[in-house]
Amino acid sequence: MTRPWSYRGISHGMIVVALLAVPIQAAAQPSSAAACSGCHAPVNDGPVPGLIGRPAGEIVTAMAAFRAGERTATVMDRIAKGYSDEEINAIAQWYAAQGQPAGNP
Template structure:
């Protein structure tokens, strides 16, 4: 086997591994965001007339600020203050970016 074939194979394997890692990261983020779906709707789009806001298109800084306020108890809620405690700071940042990137409607 030539050196060129070995290098090409190695490059293809590295590319495949990088794509698989990206896919796994994306799937993990989507699964994390799905934990919000029961109340905030699928893909962050709340049911029309719902008392809870949709998350799709919400500015990341606002999302993060609100989640931290729920987590600390500074913002009262029926259940969000309890749910927010289950997310790490990194997860809150990931969710903020995910929902901010989604179109509102």
């Protein structure tokens, strides 16, 4: 495939620009939290409490209590034991940053 030199130069330059324009996906949900939404709905209207917009400290405290077996649970005691403090923090920070849950009083 032959192309004029200038064309190739421009195209590579524009790739770099395009990449810089891509937002760093800081707002992306941590992959470790991907499974939470299987049970925790964005709308806080069921028996399982919603996590969106919940203060990070609340989530961290709850997870610590579940992990230590100090809080009544059905499955969260079993799940919390699989997460490190660092992972729980990241998940909690992300949920806290997601604004107010729909339908939460």
